[in-house]
Amino acid sequence: MPSPHTPSASMASQQPPVPISITICGDGGCGKSSITLRLVRSQWTSEYDPTIEDSYSITRRIDGIVYHLSLTDTAGQEEYRGMWASSNLGADAFLLVYDITSRDSLDALTYFNDLIDMEAETRLDNAARARRAGLSPSSPTSPSSYDGGAGSGAKTIPPVKIVAGNKCDLQESRQVPAAIGLEWARRRGCGFMETSARLEVNIEETFALIVRRVVEGRRLAEMGVTDAEANMNSRGMTKPLTPLPPGSDDEKGSRGPGARGPNILNGGRVGRGGGGFWRKLRCW
Template sequence: MEYKIVVLGGGGVGKSALTIQFIMKKFVSEYDPTIEDQYRMQTTIDDKTCYLDILDTAGQEEFSAMQDQYILSGDGFLLVYAVDSKPSFDEIRKLRDRILTVKEKDKVPIVICANKRDLSMNYHHVSSQEGRDMAKSFGCPLLETSAKERFNVVEAFHTLVREIRKEKEPIEKPKKRCIFF
């Protein structure tokens, strides 16, 4: 199976840091705004081998026109905000609404990442409870992540694949057996 994952969020929230940490197992501390980076990797999730096609998108407003194309191509979405940025948290709701509008669906596979959890609590402008409440209202998982510490990075991508699988591969019902007399 192949899964197209789109990483969305505001500028500077750590979308690229999470993606690079997942793919290359290293933390990139220099911030060079991304326009669009695409990665492809093979991995095993729940004993099933799969290919992940990951699109790391621009968070800057001037690239928002490209969002609809990203959204149309995606099977699932990693929505990232930074715990030290209330505006990036507020943007998550707008992104989700945009995804639902473009996909013309009521529900799509989404995982929310509350990134930069490694920062001192003095810098947290979004509480864990606010994140949980938003995720609950969306009906999707929330993971607190740290690209710097590699905390929940793999889990975020794997959880998203599981969410996509729930949509793409509904649980098979037992086959009915006919008995003839």
């Protein structure tokens, strides 16, 4: 068996982080900044301070590989949306956030989704031109989706889209059933999660899902799959994720190491019925 200190293992450990850019969008007040700050700083605040635009960088190890995530937390207010459209369409992935206590916030995602779909069409056109020129979308001499930054005109791999129904701890005020959010996402080719920035439910899991789908999209492009977006949107691409890891609560209601989210067995029940809401929900 090779030693963990063999040259190949050493080279793998010295590989630079893989860059992935993510734009977070949605209506004002839906919790975009709260989700971002939960991921970046493990912080949460109940005060609402409208964001014009903030950028963050973090690294995460997912499936044994280190990724450098460039996050752009964008404005949701209508008066700033023109700025959003001109500067943030170059991302590898988009997290579309709505508030489960506001149906209007889900409807507002249509605006952002339409912009992202137009960007996806541009990238598919770029990929087609690259193929006609005899180039692979991932070739060093052709445009690449690995490029970061605001420019999107040279990218060739369609962006990943994930919908997040935030504030899922506010069950008494829910206006958007999970099934409605899931159906909205599926009809538009998006992955789906429900999150709570306040209780730190599905925050890390959502970004891990984004990373895995971006990696899969790049892999398909390298294989020469022409309709990468359609393949990415297949239901079987990602296994369902449970918001609470198995065994995170023992029989006495104590928390296991690394457990996140509401302590269901110790008075932190979310929803009604046997086992609570989270025991039934699966996210795609």
